Amino acid sequence: xxxxxxxxxxxxxxxxxxxxxxxxxxxxxxxxxxxxxxxxxxxxxxxxxxxxxxxxxxxxxxxxxxxxxxxxxxxxxxxxxxxxxxxxxxxxxxxxxxxxxxxxxxxxxxxxxxxxxxxxxxxxxxxxxxxxxxxxxxxxxxxxxxxxxxxxxxxxxxxxxxxxxxxxxxxxxxxxxxxx
Numbered sequence: 227x228x229x230x231x232x233x234x235x236x237x238x239x240x241x242x243x244x245x246x247x248x249x250x251x252x253x254x255x256x257x258x259x260x261x262x263x264x265x266x267x268x269x270x271x272x273x274x275x276x277x278x279x280x281x282x283x284x285x286x287x288x289x290x291x292x293x294x295x296x297x298x299x300x301x302x303x304x305x306x307x308x309x310x311x312x313x314x315x316x317x318x319x320x321x322x323x324x325x326x327x328x329x330x331x332x333x334x335x336x337x338x339x340x341x342x343x344x345x346x347x348x349x350x351x352x353x354x355x356x357x358x359x360x361x362x363x364x365x366x367x368x369x370x371x372x373x374x375x376x377x378x379x380x381x382x383x384x385x386x387x388x389x390x391x392x393x394x395x396x397x398x399x400x401x402x403x404x405x406x
Contacts, residue, residue, distance in 0.1 A: 228269055228405060229340055229347050231333065231365065234276035234312075236352035236373015237394055238262070238298065245280040248290060249297040255372050257395040263307030268402045273340070274298075274312040275332050277355070281316035288316075311339075328355035333363035348401045350394060354378050361385035368397045 235241040240253045262272050280286050286294075295312050302308060313332050315325040324331030337344040349360035352373035360367045367388040369375055379390060391397040 227271060227340065227342055229271050229273060229336075229342050230265055230401060231273050231275050231336060231347060231349040231360065232262075232309075232394070233327075233351040233353070233356045234274050234298075236375065237350055237356075237370055238274070241352070241373040245283075245285050246294060247280060247286045249293050252294050252297050254298075254301060255393065257393060259302050259305045259307055261393075261395040261398040262302055262309065263305045265398055265401065266308050267306070268405075270401070270405075271310045271340070272308070273310050273336055274314075275327070275336060275349075275356075275359075276312065276314045277327050278314045278316050279318045279326070282318045282321065291316075311336075327351075327353075328358035328362070330359045330363035333359050333365065337363065348397075348404075350397050352378065354381060354383065357384055357388055361388070368400070370394055370397055 235246055238258045240255055246252050265272055278291055313336055315332055317323040317326050344364040347365045349365035350368045350370060351357050352370050352375040357367050357369055367385055369388055369390045370393050372393045
């Protein structure tokens with residue numbers, strides 16, 4: 227099975243320093259939904275791995291998070307795309323859980339649930355914590371310059387072999403080319 231793991235905010239949709247707190251604030255980055263559809267059409271399953279500490283902070287509840295993801299699924303379906311599952315960490319950084327990126331727990335759980343060797347999986351993020359979690363889990367890491375990507379790139383300290391692309395569309399072109 228061919229699988230790609232994507233961070234959500236800053237990769238698929240526009241990010242916000244104030245969190246994405248309702249479906250109206252979830253705005254796809256131009257070309258991102260079509261890029262996911264292209265992955266699907268090329269035989270890839272796509273999974274989202276996202277930190278959502280706004281839940282533990284009381285900024286939104288689980289019903290709201292689900293409605294945000296429902297919007298994402300609907301908009302993806304409209305362009306012929308599909309996300310198989312959304313894995314999320316609702317905890318704050320102070321909770322010390324293993325599922326919150328930059329720890330690799332959530333990513334390893336995806337590998338178990340989908341029965342894939344993570345060293346064969348491309349994982350795309352815009353923040354250092356995404357890339358660190360993906361790398362520590364053994365994935366092929368890709369940083370996109372959207373969202374926090376430019377800031378992350380300037381900060382350096384990226385895991386060796388991390389590829390950098392302008393956006394998800396460009397990253398997907400590389401992923402498909404590498405797998406044909």
